[in-house]
Amino acid sequence: MSEVRVLVASRNAKKLRELERVLIAADVSGIALVGLDDVPAYPEAPETGATFEENALAKARDGAAATGLPCVADDSGIEVDALNAMPGVLSARWAGRHGDDEANTALLLGQLTDVPDERRGAAFVSACALVLPGSGQDAGDREIVVRGEWRGEIVRAPRGAGGFGYDPVFRPEGEDRTSAELSPQEKDAASHRGKALALLVPRLADLAARGD
Template sequence: MSVRVVLATHNRGKAQEFQELLGREVPGLEIVTYEGPEPVEDGTSFEENALIKARAAASHTGLPALADDSGICVDVMGGAPGIFSALWSGTHGDAQANIRLLLAQLADIRDEDRTAHFTATLALVVPGGEPTLVQGVWPGRIAREPRGEHGHGYDPIFLPDGHDRTAAELTLQEKNAESHRARALAAIVPALRELG
């Protein structure tokens, strides 16, 4: 079996990460990066935004397309930043500013009320078929200050349940064993296997 799936991202590093994680589970799978126009992500949920990206990539390439949308959700903030995680501070992708703002907003919140979770939603769109949506959730809480050098985004302030280290202090192997993205990827494997 040999199946090409376009990942709805221009980020080659992310495509390589998906290839490594999914290639072990789906023999013959080839993940390629998307080279088409960026769709407007105007959905109001992780699911809607993942579907927008996957549908655009499938339509442009004619290939099955996989897209993810993810973020951090803080319970006391009603699930925010949520779909706005990457631009919480107003500048898309400024992780340090996003972290500073979120910590400032939670400064007066007691440790036991700082529960949060990372969410990753994956959409698989096959031209002419019904889309598949899966979700992975990684529960934890927000630390008082950033710690750790690994990971990206909010990892330095996220303390996963069962750990006294932040996600940025975990090894890549530890993170890949239990992260929200790892859980979502495991859930999409059966649908990818059916493509063969």
């Protein structure tokens, strides 16, 4: 049986590897993951949704429509209690330029300088969508959106070289280490995206079994 190609609507190789590890851990075979750099370029709509779910679904719909492949997309970020759940959907461009991790983290830490330790609670949030090609107004079971959350707190200075984004300043509940100090396997087992991707595993396993 040939492998089913599934598009991951991202150019972040770490996100592809993360889903690969989740599939391996769940003993799902027959899925070949490809990223945006592996398919012909197509217009990507800006992330203008008010929620992570809206943005993830829009990206997955665009990818499936443009390539004819099942498409997985995620939208994730961090919600900080003391900032009224911001940066939220603006996490990737909090400092003004999309994807500038250092600037985003520095701005967040600056905004929390005077916030005491007991009020530095936060949660990483991830919404992941799977859209099968041909879906539209009557999508039905051809679209699924799931959500994962990871509670913790914002530390006062970055620690660790792993992960990306706000990982170096996020200490998960029950941990002495930041997310950036965890191994990939430890992070997969607990993280917001790991939890959300795990909820997609049954659908992806079904795709692999059907071979479509």
